[in-house]
Amino acid sequence: MSDSPTLGDDLKRLEDIVRRLEDEDLGLESALELFEEGVSRLRSAQARLADAETRVTQVLKDSSDGGTIRLVPLDE
């Protein structure tokens, strides 16, 4: 699990940026900073959508081993 923002985070932040640009009377510097962040969020979200792949893992508990949890790819 990485701490990088998820697609959901990107989308919400992007919409928040657009709302702020539309509704708030921002200085030019902050407006352009927001625009740049918006563009990078947009690209990151689009990239995530483009190369996403579903991963399916089976969660196993080893009864012999005091209940260690193992994650293995699910055989279909």
Next chain:
Amino acid sequence: MAMPEIDEAWTVSLLARTLKRRVEDDGAPIWVRGEIAGVKRYASGHCYFSLRDDLARVDCTMWRSSVARLRVPLEEGSVVYALGHASVWEERTALRFNVTQVLPASAVGPAAQEAERVKQLLLRDGLLDPARKRPVPEYATRIAVITSVAGAAVRDIITVAARRWPGVELFVINSAVQGTTAAAELVAALDLLCHLEAIDCCIIGRGGGSKEDLVAFNDEMVCRAIAACSIPVISAVGHEIDVTLADLVADLRAATPSQAAEFALPDRRDVEVRLDRARRRLVSVTATLLRARSERVERTRDRMASALVERVRRAERRLLAAGGKLAPALARRVVLPREHVARIESRLAPAMRRRLASFDAGCRTHAASLDALSPLAVLGRGYAVARDADGRVLRRSDQFAPGIHFTLTVSDGTVAARTEDPHV
């Protein structure tokens, strides 16, 4: 026993017809005692259900005319005496008990009785309170699935996930969903959840099953484990008609595992639409903002330049006037401010130029990123936008009255224009 001749092989329809005759020839109706399960009422008025006991079950049909004569409606789990006769549906060679009359037995089926007892306990403990229900996260990335890995449910969920929201990670925890160990296995699977990190929600369920196959989802410990779960739980017991106690205690009830996956995951097409809408708004609001700012900068630059020139001229006039009247000593005192003004001017102008130059550079960088995303780039290819005096875009020929003044925005600025004859 002698091996039959292969050229005497029966057709399937002969087998079906023969069975039908053997089953139906007797013809006399019989009473059957059993517990009602899986009642389906159709718009046609006919009813379908099963009768069951501990060892067997039989599919029953009840035609509209008989349904109309029922004194007590058919109720899940109730034990009844049903009058009817067995028949074979040839198309499927399937046995049916055609029911013409139903009398409720005084007792209630043990499975339904137990479910009612558990329901009262859950109610008493507040576990069925709608206020307990938590929302499912909007953009889940990690979802746990508790079901049988051998069942259809897990495949359905994977299929829906791959279609709707390919970035998701599914963590499948295998559990029996019917049979004597099912309840204990479901509880153990729910316990495993807390060992997984950052799971957004959990789907627990199975594909379709008859009511008698759903007892594990009415189990008290299973329901309590669902209620105790630290993340939102979606139940997907795969039975449109029967609502299990697991459905009632879960945060969200889905009719099928596929529907549970739809509840748990956003649709990428919706997200693409939202992204595109956000992109267009981002570009247009920033372009508007930049245009307004650059106009303001130009106005300020013009005003500052003329104010500066005016100040210098005034100083010069004062010096000239003073020069004629004052003694040379005094004149020196006046010369000093003149030099001061000149010095200021010489420092101010380059500083102002530098600031404007860096601002222009900034604007160009941002305009370049805007261009990459926006229709402004179209202007670079030789198109022009016509606007009237109020800045409204002129799109149709009828907006160009003869002789009106308008502006054309081209890739590097605007030009004033006037209509000669709109009807060329």
